[in-house]
Amino acid sequence: MITSNDNAAVKHLSLLLKKTKARKESGTYIVEGIRMFREVPEDIIEKIYVSESFAEKNSDTLSGRDYEIMSDKVFSHVSDTVTPQGIMAVVKMKKHTLEDMFPKNEEPFIVLIDGLQDPGNLGTIIRCGEAAGISGVIMSRDTVDIYNPKTVRSTMGSLLRVPHMITDDIAALAEDLKKRGFTVVATELGAEKNYDEVDYRKPTAIFIGNEGNGLSKEALDAANERIIIPMCGKVESLNAAIAASVCMYEARRQRRNV
Amino acid sequence: MITSNDNAAVKHLSLLLKKTKARKESGTYIVEGIRMFREVPEDIIEKIYVSESFAEKNSDTLSGRDYEIMSDKVFSHVSDTVTPQGIMAVVKMKKHTLEDMFPKNEEPFIVLIDGLQDPGNLGTIIRCGEAAGISGVIMSRDTVDIYNPKTVRSTMGSLLRVPHMITDDIAALAEDLKKRGFTVVATELGAEKNYDEVDYRKPTAIFIGNEGNGLSKEALDAANERIIIPMCGKVESLNAAIAASVCMYEARRQRRNV
Numbered sequence: 001m002i003t004s005n006d007n008a009a010v011k012h013l014s015l016l017l018k019k020t021k022a023r024k025e026s027g028t029y030i031v032e033g034i035r036m037f038r039e040v041p042e043d044i045i046e047k048i049y050v051s052e053s054f055a056e057k058n059s060d061t062l063s064g065r066d067y068e069i070m071s072d073k074v075f076s077h078v079s080d081t082v083t084p085q086g087i088m089a090v091v092k093m094k095k096h097t098l099e100d101m102f103p104k105n106e107e108p109f110i111v112l113i114d115g116l117q118d119p120g121n122l123g124t125i126i127r128c129g130e131a132a133g134i135s136g137v138i139m140s141r142d143t144v145d146i147y148n149p150k151t152v153r154s155t156m157g158s159l160l161r162v163p164h165m166i167t168d169d170i171a172a173l174a175e176d177l178k179k180r181g182f183t184v185v186a187t188e189l190g191a192e193k194n195y196d197e198v199d200y201r202k203p204t205a206i207f208i209g210n211e212g213n214g215l216s217k218e219a220l221d222a223a224n225e226r227i228i229i230p231m232c233g234k235v236e237s238l239n240a241a242i243a244a245s246v247c248m249y250e251a252r253r254q255r256r257n258v
Numbered sequence: 259m260i261t262s263n264d265n266a267a268v269k270h271l272s273l274l275l276k277k278t279k280a281r282k283e284s285g286t287y288i289v290e291g292i293r294m295f296r297e298v299p300e301d302i303i304e305k306i307y308v309s310e311s312f313a314e315k316n317s318d319t320l321s322g323r324d325y326e327i328m329s330d331k332v333f334s335h336v337s338d339t340v341t342p343q344g345i346m347a348v349v350k351m352k353k354h355t356l357e358d359m360f361p362k363n364e365e366p367f368i369v370l371i372d373g374l375q376d377p378g379n380l381g382t383i384i385r386c387g388e389a390a391g392i393s394g395v396i397m398s399r400d401t402v403d404i405y406n407p408k409t410v411r412s413t414m415g416s417l418l419r420v421p422h423m424i425t426d427d428i429a430a431l432a433e434d435l436k437k438r439g440f441t442v443v444a445t446e447l448g449a450e451k452n453y454d455e456v457d458y459r460k461p462t463a464i465f466i467g468n469e470g471n472g473l474s475k476e477a478l479d480a481a482n483e484r485i486i487i488p489m490c491g492k493v494e495s496l497n498a499a500i501a502a503s504v505c506m507y508e509a510r511r512q513r514r515n516v
Contacts, residue, residue: 242382250511
């Protein structure tokens with residue numbers, strides 16, 4: 001049993017939780033908590049760590065699995081959560097390609113994320129995106145790390161199921177999608193078209209921008225539909241995850257009602 | 259200038275930020291940050307506090323106003339934010355009634371909140387609600403305090419504009435609304451009707467439940483329309499603020515397209 005915070009494994013886990021670079025270099029990230037752990041396919045789990053009291057109470061969950069035990073104190077020290085559930089796994093990142101985002105049974109529906117910074121917003125968009133039936137998420141390099149523990153947690157498992165990739169030039173990728181027949185949609189505060197006046201039943205990509213600054217000029221230029229979510233009262237903008245969800249569910253509404 | 263954390267005003271501000279009871283007893287709450295401060299009507303401001311460096315740089319904003327200065331250190335100590343902007347106001351709560359939620363130019367559209375616990379979710383719902391044109395928010399007594407500093411902040415000013423009130427019996431209130439001709443809508447995971455199959459152009463009230471447990475039995479019983487937001491993939495539920503926003507914007511879409 002690991003009983004010291006100075007243990008090499010403990011230090012490695014802390015790095016994987018705190019540093020994007022450590023995650024990128026190892027090609028792994030941390031999944032914490034029992035619900036999400038249960039959804040991780042066995043073949044991408046590199047290592048399982050549990051707290052002493054978790055191991056005592058959950059022999060069923062752990063039966064037939066390799067795992068290492070930490071004292072409750074060490075587990076609390078390394079955990080990213082305020083009330084640790086006592087289980088975390090080191091998980092291998094899955095490599096997805098653009099082709100994974102072309103489903104067989106319906107037209108593709110891709111979310112393009114351009115510089116979003118809040119890990120909770122990103123996770124919430126992926127969770128709601130899976131529910132709204134998106135076929136993939138593509139992020140610009142300067143978007144918050146999708147393997148940030150807060151993002152992982154707020155996806156509630158959708159991270160394991162929604163194809164995702166990072167690109168160095170998201171505007172160029174959008175241009176490429178347009179050539180393949182996609183409608184590339186961007187929200188812009190000055191736009192004249194409402195978000196529900198676009199035909200989302202065709203192959204569609206929706207741009208979501210940065211919380212404070214919105215979309216980059218390159219992204220806006222690459223879009224062939226600029227839309228606005230009309231706002232009553234004196235509201236100046238919507239939270240990024242809310243705006244994304246309203247658009248994604250409008251797309252799903254149209255696709256359901258074909 | 260206030261230079262000690264032991265100053266009585268500092269202690270009072272801390273209580274107003276941290277304790278629902280202190281807010282309720284005084285009938286006041288704290289608005290922090292320059293953007294939201296600018297939106298507070300002068301007649302409901304009881305007192306303004308600024309940091310020393312804010313006062314030096316913002317004589318325009320403060321011109322003609324009564325305010326008290328704190329040292330930057332004391333301001334940081336009392337502030338609820340990680341990077342304080344240097345201005346906070348003690349603001350009087352506004353008393354709203356049900357009648358305030360009946361607008362002259364369109365049918366009423368009220369959000370009923372039944373036991374929501376996350377302050378950020380509540381604030382986000384009020385912000386998106388104003389944007390979607392709701393006419394009021396009614397909360398059950400066990401809902402998180404609307405004057406919690408995190409809620410106030412995440413409303414981005416909508417708290418000052420959207421009529422809101424608390425009720426001891428939200429199910430009874432829903433029954434009363436039904437008698438007045440309202441459609442009372444509740445989301446329920448087992449429901450057969452999709453959220454976009456309800457006619458929201460009539461007087462409408464939408465129930466939003468607790469993050470973990472959903473709606474109380476009383477609330478569900480009081481509803482005359484039970485709806486579901488259909489979910490693709492393996493998503494079990496949506497974040498409460500996302501679900502509320504999708505429904506509120508579907509209602510607005512219908513009302514726009516009358």
